Amino acid sequence: MVWVRGKVQGVGFRWFTRAKALEIGGLSGFALNLDDGRVQVVAEGQRADCQKLLDWLGEGDTPGRVDGVTEIWDTPRRGYDSFAIR
Template identity: 80%
Template sequence: MKEEVRLTAWVRGRVQGVGFRWFTRVTALRIGELVGFALNLDDGRVQVVAEGPKDRCEELLEWLRAGDTPGRVDGVTEIWDTPRGGYDGFATR
């Protein structure tokens, strides 16, 4: 059985107003088996919460860090936790 996890990542850089949340959603759906959301924060960062198999969450985190994203990512900070549930798909907020 695959280990289910919760990834919360805070992405710094020029990540608002460039389609970053939309592309994050598209990437999460392409990876598959992920639920959660991407949210603009007041301080200019984007918060990404993803729940699903650990390898799928790791793949999303790698994409966030790879620089193949809209805008410019200066850094990503993440924490790992147990899933909380309650998400229906992957949304932009």
């Protein structure tokens, strides 16, 4: 699970995150706007693929402006069929 801070709402950030997850492949989960202006990203898949998405979220060519990324690694729950925008 990841929380992304900065100018990440109203700039297509969730859509680009989904596109990047699909480009990496093998990931399921979601991207969700939070009321406090952050975006929450939950991704499940191979650890290396999740790390690729995490690296992109923090350092990639994302829309808007990322000021920081907070991550928590946990045991996959396998509750997602695809990567969705919520």
